[in-house]
Amino acid sequence: MGRLLAGMRHYPMVLATIIVAGVGGVLEGAGQQTAARWVISAFAVVVALLQARGMVRDLRAGSYGVDLLAVTAIGSTVAVGEYWAALVVCLMLSGGEALEDYAARRARRELTGLLENAPHTAHRLDDAGGLTDLPVDEVAVGDRLLVRPFEVVPVDGVLESDGASLDESSLTGESIPVDKFRGDQLLSGAVNGAEAIELRATALAAESQYQRIIALVREAQESRAPFVRLADRVAVPFTLFALALAAGAWIVSGEPVRLAEVLVVATPCPLIIAAPVAFLGGMSRSARLGVIVKSSGTLEQLARTRTVAFDKTGTLTYGVPRVTSVHAEQGGEDELLALAASVEQYSGHPLAAAVVAAAQAGGAALPAAHDITEIPANGVRGIVDGRFVAVGSARFVAQETGAEPPHPPEGHTGVHVAVDGRYAGYVALADELRAETPVTMAALHRVGVRSTMMLTGDSEHVARHIAAQAGIDDVRAELLPQDKVDAVRSARPRPVMMVGDGVNDAPVLAAADVGVAMGARGASAASESADVVITLDDLSRVARAVYVGRRTMRVAWQSIGIGVSLSVGLMIVAAFGVLPALAGAWLQELVDLTCILWALLAVRPGRRERAEVARLAADTGVSAPRASAESVAA
Known part of the structure; x- marks a missing residue:
């Protein structure tokens, strides 16, 4: 109960609505029905005015939402005396923010986990053996650092202890601890084993591997998908339809209550919550796969990708x-x-x-x-x-x-x-050739990619030999960096995805509709210009990223379709006068909850993707460990 009350402090309108409901209930129980009506109605009008103010602000900013329906639903229910229904609509509006926050936290769990695991403090050793704790951003190249048992390595460095055993699963996807020896390179983000170790920093925090991943995650969390803006515009025809149906029901029946009964079931939460939750879920799941999608809009482009171009060296090959x-x-x-x-x-x-x-x-x-x-x-x-x-x-x-x-x-x-x-x-x-390259090409074709290309500066005969082994459709060899950019810009059908790993791939990654950097080896220039960064040394993650994009789009559309369909159905029933306003308001709450729960399906792979993961594991064994881990998490 204490945690619940503490959580309520973050949502004062929800708390106020519950208190007003309690006061109204006490008044009605004491036979003061008129007083209860005035208290609840006054509160509902205040909520409506606040909502109207937000609606005007959103309209000035160019955002078209469903606030008008909420305002008219509250106003009409108060006007016809359905004040309890008005209070339920207020609860839906105020509780929607809390529900959205819960769903968003659940959807972005993997992204948030990466941020929470980021090292914040390092232990610096001086020449006399003394230990000083300092923020990780203050570590300088050449500093000697102590990493205690089970701590996260704070920056990239070279091991100075005789040996160490580290968990690099957050960086490489390999769940088995890796043994390191004196002089070996250690990457930030790896988790130390049971013995304290010493290392010498070789990079600043901002330039270390794990911190680069963290920066990408923060960028991803702040993005907003074009699909969500499209959902905002879908609200306009829906609002016009709802208002027209409500007015028509009133005119035909001659009963003003019909207006209220229709409008209380015409506040589609999917248009304002479900789609964003689905995109957050897709981005979170891609992060679990070692694929950082910088922008939620990129998921839409991934879902629509029709051509995929690859650099050869280090991408198709080792x-x-x-x-x-x-x-x-x-x-x-x-x-x-x-x-x-x-x-x-x-x-x-x-x-x-x-x-x-x-x-x-x-x-x-x-x-x-x-x-x-x-x-x-x-x-x-x-x-x-x-x-x-x-x-x-x-x-x-x-x-x-x-x-x-x-x-x-x-x-x-x-x-x-x-x-x-x-x-x-x-x-x-x-x-x-990478072991997973041929099966990745086959998986891309199965998911709907029509053409695969190789863009390389290597000689023609070497390029064609690799392409034949990989199953590449189109080979362009002996290209300069500008030639690769021109090839991507002229490629058809679109959208075009470009996959590369080197510094010289940065221009072509930026020119593609979706640029994908194989960032496991720290090619920072390519990673900065890319839309997607694969943090594992596994090419098959390219196909997985496309599957995640398609799954996310499908779930988002399904959530909106379910919500709008159920709302329209309820509106039609209400228009015939067989659905009381209070019952309709509670049913709309159930519709909203259903749509949000459906949107959360984006955090899990679909049936087709699970079959593809099993197929990749059977063909190469590369994806098997991660596939199993994901199945358990799902």
Whole structure:
């Protein structure tokens, strides 16, 4: 009871309405019916005047609501002596705010949870071992921080303790704790295990991973969907219809009470509450999936998406070249790889790093190399165990040997090797296709996307090889950033979604109808220009986002349809004089509650989406852990 009264303090009009109802009941019980009528009627008139003032303010701001119906419903019921019905309408109006707040809190539970879990305080260690608590925003790069057991890592940093076990589920979706060792990178938002650890900050709070997610969530919470503004405009014809029906019932019957009986059931809560609640529910559920939708209007665009374009590297693929095979002309493949890696370890090229990593995977030490010379964009020369080794592109090695090297398999890049002036073989590398990419393309087509595109600056043959594996409909290769923007702007059918992960994707993400950034790796420029940020390293979340958008729109329309249909039905019944004003007012309360509860269905996946999640899990296993968690939460 105490909590209920405390909550009532936030809604004074609800409390006032209940008090007036109590006073009216006491007066009627004492035989003072006239006094009860005057007390309740006076209160109802005051509420109507306050509502009218708000209506005028909204009209000046360009918002068309259903306030006129509420004002006329109160006025007509008071005029014909149905003062208890007028009080019920007052309760509906005042209680609607409380009901909306409850529904909104329930709908945005996941968004609110992210905000509540944000770290606010950090523990800084000084050189003498002293500990100082400070706001997380005051942490500087290079500060040594202590993270106590089960605390949230406050900023991105490098682990200085020997080891740690962290829960990164809020960042990666992986529910199993991850073991970290000295020198490993730690992301803010991860939850420490049972042992205190030390880290050195490598980023300010505002630039850390979890705080970027928090900023996106705050932006999402402040948005208002175009669909909700459309619901405001739907109220205009509904209001005209209700007033016309009420006036017609009065004229035909000659009974003024018919006007009141019709109007008390003509205050459709779905138009002012249900649709916003549905959108909040959709945004909250997408956050649970690791998909931050910045604007609730983006959900409407997601639902209507017909073309999806993808960047290749890091989006359709893992973005990291890997050695797939070694082809030696003479001698062993392990020897060729070791010779190549011995020279490549002095190069900063990404392909060189992949070759070195492959050679070191077996644990063997690389032979020493000296007299290293790197020719930018070509290759590296050096001496290994008395042999002259040249490693690099086909053109570079052809100049060294005078022989044309063979082509690597389709879709692969070759790092060619020459030893003592003779061609020795090549190391084949490829940026592998993500395991979930083909099933994501299939899922998008099943949900209604008509065309998928690849926009990449890579070569034509590599792009087509990846597209064939992925199931992409349209391939555009060897594109500059401006070419990608032009391709998105001219793409049909629309709306067009663009998915990318790199800094060079920022312009094309901004140009698309819906820009989606794969933000798990912290590509902040792309994330800032995108409408949707996927915080997990999982491409299948793109398809899930479209499903969430469609589910949200469907639930919102259903809520409005249910509310308007039931209200119209009740109005027609009331017009025939068989629904007393007081009963009608209580029935309208039930209609409002029904619509809001229906709108809350947006926080749960639909039957088709659940089937799609199971299908993705069966095909790749990538979504299985999150799918199970969501089923439990739902």
